[in-house]
Amino acid sequence: MSASPGAYRAPGAGLRALQLLGIVWTLPNTLVGCVLGVAGLAAGAHMHLRVRDLAIVFHRWPWGPGGALTLGNVILHTGDTLDSACMTYAHRAGHGEEAPIVLADHERAHVYQYMVLGPLFLPLYLLCGGVSVRNRFERAADRYACEGRSWWPW
Template identity: 60%
Template structure:
């Protein structure tokens, strides 16, 4: 039984490493953006639970928020574990409880690790930053239920 568990663990690590490698071009964009903003207060922090390097205190305009690029999360607040509203709640499509920004962005990291360089074009084709974007709805669902980060139904 122990060798089977080791095989499962090794298989998971291989999948994770493949996902990190596959989305590396996106992660490099995020890393460059984070490093470029360090003179204005952005600070890096490894987020083991999110499988991401996160830059907190990113300069922003408006209400703030977060942007994930591969395995890099850029966010304007001090803590990624900040409560926030879902896209549907903010758009008036329902009265949902607050979610963790970290959970929402973790879902995007997982999406990037599967789709790699295809993520950004698919995200744009699905409507960009919008309550109607299936990627955002899936990330909100994951943050609410800790399941279901994939943006398409699994038949």
């Protein structure tokens, strides 16, 4: 029996060491996220740590078009909970009918991508099309949220 995409399994010692390296590698991105998140606190946002997602989450972040933005190990979220359903990029673009996904699972995939690519993530993300259904990072995050596997964009 396979676990659902949102199922949490405690990592072993080897994976924890790799996660720690990834957290350090993407620290410049995380610091930018923290600065933006703390600015949102003054406008009513609130924060908490989501161990399962390896992220500090700022909920009710007051700026942007809605949804969530991941910067390193920080998730800026305009809503109340990441455990809400959302549509995939392909579904929203009219590329077919797809079941809703859990936003937390999608954003967790971006956290993993940042932890591998570190400071290279943002330039590569922008080169792949930015916030778009064409972006391989977004397609991989949707795939991970749907299937619980393959968060890597290549």
